[in-house]
Amino acid sequence: MTPRCLVLTLLLIGRVLVADPAWAQSSDLIQELKAQCDKGNAVECATLGLMYDQGQDVKQDSFQAVDLYRKACDGGNALGCTALGLMYYEGRGVTQDSVQAADLFRKACDKGTVEGCLALGLMYVNGQGVTQDFSQAADLYRKACHGGEAGGCINLGVMYVNSQGVKQSDTDALQYFGKACDLNDKDGCKYYAQLKQKRE
Numbered sequence: 650m651t652p653r654c655l656v657l658t659l660l661l662i663g664r665v666l667v668a669d670p671a672w673a674q675s676s677d678l679i680q681e682l683k684a685q686c687d688k689g690n691a692v693e694c695a696t697l698g699l700m701y702d703q704g705q706d707v708k709q710d711s712f713q714a715v716d717l718y719r720k721a722c723d724g725g726n727a728l729g730c731t732a733l734g735l736m737y738y739e740g741r742g743v744t745q746d747s748v749q750a751a752d753l754f755r756k757a758c759d760k761g762t763v764e765g766c767l768a769l770g771l772m773y774v775n776g777q778g779v780t781q782d783f784s785q786a787a788d789l790y791r792k793a794c795h796g797g798e799a800g801g802c803i804n805l806g807v808m809y810v811n812s813q814g815v816k817q818s819d820t821d822a823l824q825y826f827g828k829a830c831d832l833n834d835k836d837g838c839k840y841y842a843q844l845k846q847k848r849e
Contacts, residue, residue, distance in 0.1 A: 679707060686717065691724030698732060702741075711742030722753065727762035730754075734768060738777075747778030758789065763796035770804065774813075783814025794825060799834035802826070806840060819848055 679700075685693035698717030701710045715736050721729025734753030737746045751772045757765025770789035773782045787808050793801025806825035809818045823844055829837020 686720060689724060691721045691726035691729060694718075694724060695721035695726045695729040695732065698729065702732070702736075711736065713742075715742035722756065725760070727757045727760035727765060730757035730760065731762055731765045731768060734765070738768075747772070749778070751778030758792070761796070763793040763798035763801065766790075766793040766796070767798050767801050767804075770801065774804075783808065785814070787814035794828060797832060799829040799832040799837055802829035802832065803834065803837050803840065806837075806844075810844070819844060823848075 679697070682693045682697040682700075686697055694717045698714045698721060699705070700707050701717060702714035703709065715733065718729045718733035718736060722733050730753045734750045734757065736742050737753060738750035739745065743749075751769060754765045754769035754772060758769050759765075766789045769779075770786040770793065772778050773786035773789065775781070779785075787805060790801040790805035790808065794805055795801075802825045805815075806822040806829070807813075808815050809822035809825065811817075815821070823841060826837050826841035826844060830841050831837075
């Protein structure tokens, strides 16, 4: 899963917070979110950050999104840390900084957000912001997978097929592709079927 795909995953999670038509049409929504964010509600800061990031019901503003994601992350919201990490990774609203992105993904992962673990795993595979380490990436993908992130399962399965950071094992690869398929990921199902057919 690419960082862009991870962004889309994060957006889907965030849109759940703001997709209710009653909220979306409320002229008071932005003011209420700002008021709650100013009171230290990290979830509302992350939600408002997402709205500015995507230009949803407000003018798109990456700089404002960064400020709000930072407030959310500093307030303990792991998705805010992941979103801020993505902003640093892509250089949107901040100077591009892979080291800072990796640190924020680590913070999010440590707080239990599987998206942060998946993103940090990608950083370790690619050696971006961290020293390339396939073993560390495999551990992070495993954590993401066990937390229900299909991308972590797929990436870990690929690592088992290619013997990257783990001992080569088609059996383990099938297990992780199967878990991704169980999580309704079409690629996981495809990889599972292909590897199963290859082994027959």
